[in-house]
Amino acid sequence: MIALIGLMIGVALGLLLQPDVPLWLEPYLPIAIVAALDAMFGGIRARLEGIFDEKVFVVSFVSNTVIAALIVFLGDKLGVGSQLSTGVVVVLGIRIFSNAAGIRRRLFGA
Amino acid sequence: MTGDEHEKERPDEPAGLRGLMDLLRPRVSMGQLAGGLLCLVLGFAVVAQIQSNERDTTFATARQDELVGILSDLGQRSERLRGDLRDLEDTKAQLERDAEGGTALEEARKRATTYGLLAGTVPAEGPGIELLITDPRRGVKAINLLDALQELRDAGAEVVQVNDVRAGVDTYFLDGPDGVQADGRALAAPYRFLAIGDPHTMTTALNIPGGLVKTLQGAGADVSITPRAKIAVDAIRSP
DSSP, rough: OOHHHHHHHHHHHHHHHOOOOGGGTTTHHHHHHHHHHHHHHHHHHOOOHTTOOOHHHHHHHHHHHHHHHHHHHHHHHHHHHHHHHHHHHHHEEEEHHHHHHHHHHHHHHO | OGGGGTTOOOOOSHHHHHHHHHHSSOOOOHHHHHHHHHHHHHHHHHHHHHHHHHHHSSTTOOHHHHHHHHHHHHHHHHEEEEHHHHHHHHHHHHHHHHHHHHHHHHHHHHHHHHHHHHHHSSOOOEEEEEEEEOTOOOOOHHHHHHHHHHHHHHOSEEEETTEEEEEOOOOEEEEETTTETTTTTEEOOEEEEEEEOOOHHHHHHSSTTTTTTHHHHHOEEEEEEEEEEEEOOOOOOOO
8 A cells, every 4th residue: 555655656756856867877777667567566466465575575676676777787788788678678577477467366366 | 586475375265356455455564664665766767767768769768789770870871861962963063064054155156256257257346457559550450459468367467358348268359351350349449458457567567678568569559558446347248
């Protein structure tokens, strides 16, 4: 509940403040967002399965975003940035789908 | 990692609507607040990214290799456009050459006038001399007039008229039964030469010792040479 309220406040703040994404962050923010979405879906799934742990959620959320951004950063340094970010997005997308499938199974038993 | 959490325990019955309500039930704890804060950051970041993405999708977010690709595309495009530019410049130069055809036309007209003067098909006007040969004793023959014409031409006369006959390249003098004929037309004394050219040169040429004037005087004619600033030659030859 608090998470949902926080999400809404964040969206409202973003719409109100119209922030500019800093240039150094621009290649990494989309990947970090996808990683955070994955963490969020994973948290919802864990909550539904009754194994939700706030500490695990917070740590996984932060570490997922940081690691995703780091991978892309490293890929940029190695010259395979676009390929690696595509790979990261694919992997995170798969995880989001599997988490969504888990949530769906929990909620609807299907 | 969140993806691995479901491995620990696996409750079998679906949570259903009750589970969803349970999910939304507010619980206040440090962890919940931290999760809420993270979700706030996530929402903020999503909106910021979406808006910046909508503002400019082209270059700011592009990677180096993408930028290189874009640059190379632009280079090829620029090369193509430069080729187009070259073609257009060529066309423009051709058109300009066409416009210079106007000056070529002008040049051609000038040359036509010059050739017309030399051929005697157009009237002429300019500085020159008037050579008047009076022949009271009818001693002047065709050969003398031809000599006079040749002398004037040698002295640089561009246009010559004898009485009312315009002298051309094929002008001839003929001794006829009643006087001299020029180009088939009878010339009546006195013979009046109008020559356009440098007056001083022509006068000198005619007056040289043993020259035309002496010969004519020897033949019993009176010769007078008058330099004029303006000599009008009206007679023309049919082309």
